Amino acid sequence: MAKYRQIREDLRALIESGEYGPRALLPSLTDLTARYRVARNTATQALKELEQEGLIQSEGGRGWIVRPRPRPRRHGIDRYSRSTWAAGKAILIAETASQGMVARQQIRELAEVEAPEVVAVRLGIPVGTTVWVRRRTTFIEDRAHQLADSYYPLDLVEGTAIRQVDTGPGGGFARLEESGERLDEINEELAARMPTSREAIDLSLPPGTPVVELIRTTYDISGRAVEVMWSIIAGDMSSFSYRFKIPD
Amino acid sequence: MAKYRQIREDLRALIESGEYGPRALLPSLTDLTARYRVARNTATQALKELEQEGLIQSEGGRGWIVRPRPRPRRHGIDRYSRSTWAAGKAILIAETASQGMVARQQIRELAEVEAPEVVAVRLGIPVGTTVWVRRRTTFIEDRAHQLADSYYPLDLVEGTAIRQVDTGPGGGFARLEESGERLDEINEELAARMPTSREAIDLSLPPGTPVVELIRTTYDISGRAVEVMWSIIAGDMSSFSYRFKIPD
Structure with a gap:
């Protein structure tokens, strides 16, 4: 599996299992690049794909969080x-x-x-x-x-x-x-x-x-x-x- | 606007207007890099985002096509x-x-x-x-x-x-x-x-x-x-x- 896919699937599993709840802060880019030994672009690609699926959102300088779901x-x-x-x-x-x-x-x-x-x-x-x-x-x-x-x-x-x-x-x-x-x-x-x-x-x-x-x-x-x-x-x-x- | 966004929005407009109909072949990566003077990665990023939105799909070696919608x-x-x-x-x-x-x-x-x-x-x-x-x-x-x-x-x-x-x-x-x-x-x-x-x-x-x-x-x-x-x-x-x- 490509490294960015590995990062994406690991993060997705943490979110879908509820281990990372609404508004939880994801590991930082620095954490991800160190843990998976990848370039920043690679980790960013994983995060961008999760954003496209509606699972996470960028909080600007603060990093990425699990997207909270409004009450429908x-x-x-x-x-x-x-x-x-x-x-x-x-x-x-x-x-x-x-x-x-x-x-x-x-x-x-x-x-x-x-x-x-x-x-x-x-x-x-x-x-x-x-x-x-x-x-x-x-x-x-x-x-x-x-x-x-x-x-x-x-x-x-x-x-x-x-x-x-x-x-x-x-x-x-x-x-x-x-x-x-x-x-x-x-x-x-x-x-x-x-x-x-x-x-x-x-x-x-x-x-x-x-x-x-x-x-x-x-x-x-x-x-x-x-x-x-x-x-x-x-x-x-x-x-x-x-x-x-x-x-x- | 970032170049990849420009490519993405131009292609999206062509698809949403119907100018590129279902299964129409999009311009090739070579076409896009030449027309917008960008690296292949940049053009690929635009295409990947349109794929995430459900507008296009990869046909392997043939390139990218407008995704046909099945009859519901x-x-x-x-x-x-x-x-x-x-x-x-x-x-x-x-x-x-x-x-x-x-x-x-x-x-x-x-x-x-x-x-x-x-x-x-x-x-x-x-x-x-x-x-x-x-x-x-x-x-x-x-x-x-x-x-x-x-x-x-x-x-x-x-x-x-x-x-x-x-x-x-x-x-x-x-x-x-x-x-x-x-x-x-x-x-x-x-x-x-x-x-x-x-x-x-x-x-x-x-x-x-x-x-x-x-x-x-x-x-x-x-x-x-x-x-x-x-x-x-x-x-x-x-x-x-x-x-x-x-x-x-």
Whole structure:
């Protein structure tokens, strides 16, 4: 085995076994070069690879530490309960508060845009149809957590606060129901992948952190798709849970 | 910007824009060193980082190519339909076949073990209680796809084919119902992370590929948890979808 691989695997074993816990300081470069009789570049290569896998992080002059894992936000089906948003509470704020976390969101863009394919297919409209988009970044405990872009058919948002920065009490769901759309079902599609460079920057992701791509489609009682939220979520800050009846 | 970063970002932009599509051959090391006036080690570092992010892969002597993405298996709620397994069909085989894929599974271990915490909490038993485990690896189109470990309370598997290599028609769900457990609900918990070194080996994961950790708990009609499946799934081969009514 190449020497750098040996160093990498030894350190990995110490971390995965828990012998080096969260925020533990790893042996210094000087220690590693002496113990394994290698050049500094060789030891650095081992550390860089562990960083890419999300196991360690550099603390500048202090050296390298085991990366602490934030406590994840749990995304449950219950966050969508009508009793929350119909009572004027924001879904994001209410769910995270129930987990002892403080969340906020920041609008990145409000605009009419051409529906991309992912959205058009789910809204049941031709690609390129003009739709309304709300792009926002959500933060939990002041770390960026989610890039959430919600797309709406134009006719549903005309004259509503969904076109405003502040959608008002209960948010978009409450405004859609006020306009006469009785909301009924949600479909969530999830997949995990590594972020693009842009997503890694926008979410301030440490190296070696995957994202969850979540596409949420909301349907009204007639079966019409009234909103598609296309969301990129920091993988190390999130878990998802779905409880359902076994279908017939 | 360091030269290797420049090379990395230029190549990344070409891949993310789609200009270099799946399996496209990247410029050779000789090309890169000439174009950017750098040492071979510098160009290699850029390529290695893109490999760690899952964007490219080495083809040995041929050079580096854009990593092709396999078509993912879609995990829908419908795969659990009683009409599938109660009719003697295997859930895995039936779902993947409906997507035009061939799947199989291989048993890694059948044993009595002490319930780990993740399992015990969900089965509602003390940590360390003896339970029955079926560890298996599933393959789709002959690539390892999932490490699925199913844990059962001992009393539920006594004298059933769940203790055998072949659980018989309809698998574990069918056997549990035969024993008098009317199955009712499933809870699925998901999170994305980078694999441990062991998981990467067992799933033959290319570098830069996250896994989805799926913990599935199955409940009978009385609310008793009758099985916990703890599963590690190749992120680049999987998507998940959940459709549900908006709760009251």
